[in-house]
Amino acid sequence: MPTLFQSCYQRALDHQGGEDALQAQLPKAKTARQLANVGDDRYLAEMAACIFRAGFVWRVVQNKWDGFEEVFNGFLPIWVASRSPEQLEEMASDTRIIRNLNKVKAVQDNALLVLDLQREYGSVGKFLGQWPQDDVIGLWQYLKKHGSRLGGNSGQYFLRFT
Numbered sequence: 001m002p003t004l005f006q007s008c009y010q011r012a013l014d015h016q017g018g019e020d021a022l023q024a025q026l027p028k029a030k031t032a033r034q035l036a037n038v039g040d041d042r043y044l045a046e047m048a049a050c051i052f053r054a055g056f057v058w059r060v061v062q063n064k065w066d067g068f069e070e071v072f073n074g075f076l077p078i079w080v081a082s083r084s085p086e087q088l089e090e091m092a093s094d095t096r097i098i099r100n101l102n103k104v105k106a107v108q109d110n111a112l113l114v115l116d117l118q119r120e121y122g123s124v125g126k127f128l129g130q131w132p133q134d135d136v137i138g139l140w141q142y143l144k145k146h147g148s149r150l151g152g153n154s155g156q157y158f159l160r161f162t
Contacts, residue, residue, distance in 0.1 A: 032129030043124040045075040067096025080111035109148035
């Protein structure tokens, strides 16, 4: 008796026309060099997008994204990390973004994580690129433990999108 996964996988193979056709449909993981070439501001932006999408229709976040870029100053990690509590409250009340103080604070916490990874590895991309490819669960657990609001689906989406 095949497992549920095996049944679904066989249906996908049949629908796509075989293993090669199915594999061609899957996204390709970035190389360590490609990951390292992405700026840390973009990694922080993707973390923020994943956090703010949680509990919202994603289109709402997408429609306000230019405002997020402005409010978070292009997601420059050192800038976001250095905001005072009063500045975070001001950012969280800005109508250009989704007004949620806890999520704004999470972006600042993740900016601190980005800065830690810069100090230790040189960049977030270099950190991601050196992680063993066969341990995605371990990487997700690392983000959950050391990041803010990067457990659950937000962490998984961040890894998938980066």
